Amino acid sequence: xxxxxxGDQPPPLPAPGDQQPQATAGPAPHATEALTPTQKTLIGVxxxxxxxxxxxxFIGSYAAVTKLARAKGFGSFSDAFPVAVDAGIIAFLALDLxxxxxxxxxxxxxxxxxxLTAATIAFNAAAAWPDALGVGMHSVIPVLxxxxxxxxxxxxxxIADITADKHIESxxxxxxxxNPAGTFVLWRxxxxxxxxxxxxxxxxxxxxxxxxxxxxxxYGRGWRRKAxxxxxxxxxxxxxxxxxxxxxxxxxREEQKLAEAEAKRTAEANAKxxAEAEAKxxxxxxxxxxxxKRRAEVAEAEAAEAEAKxRAEVAEAEAxxxSEAAAETLRLxxxxKRRAEAEAGRLLVAETEAKLASIAxxxxxxxAEAExxxxxxDAARRQAEVETRRLEAVAQAEADRRAxxxxxxxxxxxxxxxxxxxxxxxxxxxxxxxxxxDTEATSDxxxxxxxxxxxxxxxxQRSKRQSEVEAVLARLVEAGDPKCxxxxxxxxxxxxxxxxxxxxxxxxxxxxxxxQTRSA
Numbered sequence: 001x002x003x004x005x006x007g008d009q010p011p012p013l014p015a016p017g018d019q020q021p022q023a024t025a026g027p028a029p030h031a032t033e034a035l036t037p038t039q040k041t042l043i044g045v046x047x048x049x050x051x052x053x054x055x056x057x058f059i060g061s062y063a064a065v066t067k068l069a070r071a072k073g074f075g076s077f078s079d080a081f082p083v084a085v086d087a088g089i090i091a092f093l094a095l096d097l098x099x100x101x102x103x104x105x106x107x108x109x110x111x112x113x114x115x116l117t118a119a120t121i122a123f124n125a126a127a128a129w130p131d132a133l134g135v136g137m138h139s140v141i142p143v144l145x146x147x148x149x150x151x152x153x154x155x156x157x158x159i160a161d162i163t164a165d166k167h168i169e170s171x172x173x174x175x176x177x178x179n180p181a182g183t184f185v186l187w188r189x190x191x192x193x194x195x196x197x198x199x200x201x202x203x204x205x206x207x208x209x210x211x212x213x214x215x216x217x218x219y220g221r222g223w224r225r226k227a228x229x230x231x232x233x234x235x236x237x238x239x240x241x242x243x244x245x246x247x248x249x250x251x252x253r254e255e256q257k258l259a260e261a262e263a264k265r266t267a268e269a270n271a272k273x274x275a276e277a278e279a280k281x282x283x284x285x286x287x288x289x290x291x292x293k294r295r296a297e298v299a300e301a302e303a304a305e306a307e308a309k310x311r312a313e314v315a316e317a318e319a320x321x322x323s324e325a326a327a328e329t330l331r332l333x334x335x336x337k338r339r340a341e342a343e344a345g346r347l348l349v350a351e352t353e354a355k356l357a358s359i360a361x362x363x364x365x366x367x368a369e370a371e372x373x374x375x376x377x378d379a380a381r382r383q384a385e386v387e388t389r390r391l392e393a394v395a396q397a398e399a400d401r402r403a404x405x406x407x408x409x410x411x412x413x414x415x416x417x418x419x420x421x422x423x424x425x426x427x428x429x430x431x432x433x434x435x436x437x438d439t440e441a442t443s444d445x446x447x448x449x450x451x452x453x454x455x456x457x458x459x460x461q462r463s464k465r466q467s468e469v470e471a472v473l474a475r476l477v478e479a480g481d482p483k484c485x486x487x488x489x490x491x492x493x494x495x496x497x498x499x500x501x502x503x504x505x506x507x508x509x510x511x512x513x514x515x516q517t518r519s520a
Contacts, residue, residue: 057144057145060124061138062082068126069082085119088113089120093149100153101159124138124139207238208239211234211238215231233251408477411515412473416466468494469507482513
């Protein structure tokens with residue numbers, strides 16, 4: 001190290017030199033050692049034991065989970081449910097091991113397998129609940145299988161990481177016991193800055209502590225406030241996983257990079273200026289050459305043009321007379337031909353336009369007729385569909401109304417029959433020698449005087465009164481409200497007097513109330 005202080009001066013920064021290798025470099029990758037015969041035998045024994053554990057665990061889990069699924073109403077799917085869960089565990093764990101071996105791990109597979117295993121343990125525990133011993137027995141084998149698979153994954157992960165030079169050494173357990181807080185700080189720094197070797201972490205920490213001790217020796221107790229900014233920067237970089245030597249050399253390296261970048265920009269600018277000047281000079285030379293060549297060509301062209309012009313004037317004078325006569329004749333012939341062709345073309349265009357207009361009218365008329373026919377068919381079809389839906393809705397509403405009326409009528413008959421049965425039993429126990437007519441009179445009197453305390457009975461023989469009471473009771477049952485039918489409704493619907501209608505209404509209300517009380 002070049003940070004030894006001299007006297008009262010701060011620790012000098014070393015002159016920029018060759019860059020040192022970064023301290024975070026880990027151990028060189030090495031090939032995986034071949035397994036010995038004993039190790040292969042142990043691997044076979046462990047694999048067989050894990051297979052036995054998995055097989056027995058899945059067999060026990062299948063029986064317990066199948067029984068639980070049937071109890072929860074899974075039906076025929078109860079036999080397949082535990083197989084699906086166990087197959088998911090095996091598939092996800094095997095795929096996680098394969099991806100880890102290929103150094104492309106996907107944590108979701110591992111967590112999903114854990115979740116399925118926890119679900120299997122919960123299902124097995126629920127099958128033995130609340131027996132604590134049974135719950136523990138059901139949970140042991142799945143836990144053993146998960147531990148075995150995690151051990152295999154740990155081994156595969158270590159092999160893959162070491163082969164890829166990605167393994168990070170952990171602090172020894174004794175250091176955790178002796179200095180847990182300091183060890184955690186170093187462990188955190190190692191993980192944050194990917195320092196693979198623990199020895200490198202210790203070496204960097206020793207350099208940092210030595211540097212702090214020298215600053216403290218130089219500046220005293222308040223050395224953090226008195227030290228220079230460059231020296232404090234070295235400490236901050238050391239906490240970020242950089243060695244003291246690299247940290248002290250960093251400003252010089254940055255200055256060197258800036259100087260190199262500036263020199264590169266200057267050289268590029270100079271080269272660009274020279275290239276532009278050379279290009280400009282070459283362009284001027286090419287322009288001068290082109291201009292000289294153009295002037296020579298212009299002179300030659302002017303001379304040739306003067307000669308050609310003279311010959312042309314002579315020939316023109318000779319041919320003008322001949323061409324004028326021929327031109328006049330030709331003009332007359334062309335004019336006549338043009339007029340004939342124009343007339344024929346006009347007639348042809350008119351005829352063609354008439355034919356096209358007739359075809360277009362016929363096509364439009366056919367399309368209009370087809371559209372009208374289609375719209376009529378659509379309207380008829382929609383009207384038929386609307387009528388069909390209306391008839392179906394009316395029929396459904398009528399069927400629902402009849403079903404409700406029939407259900408209410410049957411319930412009213414049942415309530416009336418129960419009331420008649422109770423009335424007959426009561427009348428038989430009170431007076432065994434009374435006649436049927438006296439019993440009915442007595443029953444009517446009792447019902448009229450005590451309508452507030454119980455339902456008025458209906459005679460066992462079906463009569464007009466019983467039919468009327470059942471009809472009123474059916475309306476109460478259908479509406480579910482004892483006050484939905486008024487006295488005026490009974491008088492109007494059955495053509496009864498007020499007293500008789502009141503008797504039917506009260507009797508039906510009492511029977512309804514009595515049925516509600518018994519059902520409650």
